[in-house]
Amino acid sequence: MKNSIANNPALLSRIVQSVDKQKGKWIGWIMIGVVLMYVSVLILAPLIALTVNAFERGLGAVIASFSQSYVLLSFWNTLWIGLIVVSIHAVFGTIVAWVFVRHRFPGRDLINGLVDMPFAVSPVVAGYMLLLLFGRNGLLAPLVEATGIRVAFAFPGMILATLFVTLPFMIRELIPVLEAFDTRQEKAAATLGANGWQTFWRVTFPALRWGMIYGITLTFARALGEFGAVLVIGGAAQGKMMTTTLFIYHALEERQYIGAYSAALALGLFSLVLVLGSDRLRRKGH
Amino acid sequence: MFIKLYKSLILSLLLIALLSTGCSAGAPASGASGGEVKLILAAYTTPREAYRELIPIFQEQWKEKTGQTVVFEESYQGSGAQSRAVLEGFEADIVALSLEADVIRLENAGLITHDWRSKPFGGMVSTSVVAFAVRQGNPRNIQDWADLAQPDLDILTPNPKTSGGAMWNILGLYGAAQRGHVKGFTADDAGAQDFLLAVLKNVTVMDKSARDSIVNFEKGIGDLAITYENEVLVGQQAGQTYELVLPTSTMQIDNPIAIVDTYADKHGTREVAEAFLDFLFSAEAQQIFAKYGLRSPDPVVAQATADQYPLIEDLFTVAHFGGWGEATPAYFGENGIFFQILGQVQGIQITE
The missing domain is CATH 3.40.190.10 (Periplasmic binding protein-like II)
Incomplete structure (x- = not known):
């Protein structure tokens, strides 16, 4: 028996394969289990807790909390800041990524590190840095005084703060895509008589499209959730300048729990739809 | 199909956002224009429930007296953080802070120039x-x-x-x-x-x-x-x-309250700010503070609420x-x- 297996390489390899497959299957299942647990504990469980608490007093209470005028206003403010921030990063983030991949220049490494700084710096600190710049005693106070454009404790400051915290997303999404892009395609287009703009629009941009969409989505989702920086630079003012995260904070402090949880849920679901949407879009596109 | 849906979602969001600014652009400007005046109150965090009851009463009294509508913009954060925000340019007409030291900071910066302690109870509202x-x-x-x-x-x-x-x-x-x-x-x-x-x-x-x-x-x-x-x-x-x-x-x-001279004069809100402070020091307002857990510096009100x-x-x-x-x-x-x-x-x- 022993001999017959040893002398039959085909059979041996089949047995080994099936054992490997069995083992692979087990490890696979364990890994999938770990992933499911990890995601459900860290993301699903809090989301469920939030949903349960928001609907504690029924759908009516949730709807009533959304019908207050300042809640809707806070959603508009958040949406607006997000759209402005995304528009600016879509343009300048692309330029930064482009220059980074295509050019070598002094200070490139330094700037490369600085781009990641918003990941490392607490948003509250970011808010204070802007105050040190645009506050009444800030470095740029004379400029603020001369132009009459208020930055600190006004929307421009909140937009700047959100721009700061969302800076890396677009750039970090685009750099790998640009690096993977074969520049010979551009050269071929140029050889065929395309001008610079046509080359960009017809050849380079389509290759970047999915990276851009994902970068925009992440930027937007992050902008929606920003809290610490806008709290500091916005001065915790209630009313016209409130964003949704600020509303949630104030509502919690006033013990209006249903309002806070409902708004948090709406904001979370909106971000989730955005991210899932762009992910599916990307897969369909490829 | 899905791509179209997603695109139209983003487009409609853009459209809604554009429309909403169109509406808000028509909103009246700040300051003492016409029949409306805006007061910015920068307070510490704990008396917010009292102000929620006090502000509408004052708004009604002021409307009756002058015909003017007072719109309040309230901000509540830790007293020290609030004081520093005002120092850095949060243009509050009135500060209601937890402690005198946070008002002194604004005096030292030249933002408060009048003798706010000359108000009743040494300027302590609660x-x-x-x-x-x-x-x-x-x-x-x-x-x-x-x-x-x-x-x-x-x-x-x-x-x-x-x-x-x-x-x-x-x-x-x-x-x-x-x-x-x-x-x-x-x-x-x-x-x-x-x-x-x-x-x-x-x-x-x-x-x-x-x-x-x-x-x-x-x-x-x-x-x-x-x-x-x-x-x-x-x-x-x-x-x-x-x-x-x-x-x-x-x-x-002892919680002080004071008008921030620089900003109140800039906004032209001194008169209504003074009236709001006078109201807060009145027996009527002091009883409301007492309702929300604050001991009154007014001896008469303190006597009346002593059992609490x-x-x-x-x-x-x-x-x-x-x-x-x-x-x-x-x-x-x-x-x-x-x-x-x-x-x-x-x-x-x-x-x-």
Whole structure:
């Protein structure tokens, strides 16, 4: 028996394969289990807790909390800041990524590190840095005084703060895509008589499209959730300048729990739809 | 199909956002234009429920008197953080802060130029005392300051860097020890510092404001919160089940209110701001403050509400520490006693 297996390489390899497959299957299942647990504990469980608490007093209470005028206003403010921030990063983030991949220049490494700084710096600190710049005693106070454009404790400051915290997303999404892009395609287009703009629009941009969409989505989702920086630079003012995260904070402090949880849920679901949407879009596109 | 849906979703969002600015662009500008005037109130966190009742009453009175509508823009954050925001250009017409030191900062910066102490009660619109919130039934049997030094007790108190309430708390426990009201600690500076160290060793979280601190306590963190008496009473009114413990010796908290001259003059709101302050010092408003847990500095109102507010055996004020001019640098300066002792303690979670 022993001999017959040893002398039959085909059979041996089949047995080994099936054992490997069995083992692979087990490890696979364990890994999938770990992933499911990890995601459900860290993301699903809090989301469920939030949903349960928001609907504690029924759908009516949730709807009533959304019908207050300042809640809707806070959603508009958040949406607006997000759209402005995304528009600016879509343009300048692309330029930064482009220059980074295509050019070598002094200070490139330094700037490369600085781009990641918003990941490392607490948003509250970011808010204070802007105050040190645009506050009444800030470095740029004379400029603020001369132009009459208020930055600190006004929307421009909140937009700047959100721009700061969302800076890396677009750039970090685009750099790998640009690096993977074969520049010979551009050269071929140029050889065929395309001008610079046509080359960009017809050849380079389509290759970047999915990276851009994902970068925009992440930027937007992050902008929606920003809290610490806008709290500091916005001065915790209630009313016209409130964003949704600020509303949630104030509502919690006033013990209006249903309002806070409902708004948090709406904001979370909106971000989730955005991210899932762009992910599916990307897969369909490829 | 899906791509189309997603594109149209984003397009419609853009459209809605565009339309919404079209609407808001028509909103009236700030300042004393026409029949509307805007007042910006920058306050510390704990009297917000009182202002929610007070502001509509004042709006009605002012409308009756002048025909003008007062629109309020309120901001609530830790007293220190609030004072620094106003200093950095948050253009509040009125500041209602936890402690005098935070108003003095604005005086020193030249933003407040009038003698705000000439108002009734030395410019103090409300008072309270440093107290404890404990869990229902007081399971750790907290009766007085000395019980805060027991092992394995989790204490919440806010961060003195941003919160006025935190400074009151620290001075309250320090003063009580100095004055010989903390058993097991000598009635001098050494004893007070030992006691401060013992309490700080039990502190688990330092939040950025008194309200953040008590709200965290409500979520089940900690065995005890050192806080304003009014915070406990307002929390109980909102259905919370924790209990109030008043120490035998504690600090009287005096909360100042003042018009910020620079900004009020810039906005042209001095007249309505003065009227709002006069209203807050009136007996009518003082009774409303008392309803929301604040002890009135008005002796008549205090007398009338005495049954809600037990007498403290040994009540002391910041004068015990030589006033804020001396207490701020000595205790909360960079090398002040608080930070020296905090440096010997590890593992306190400080929230931003």
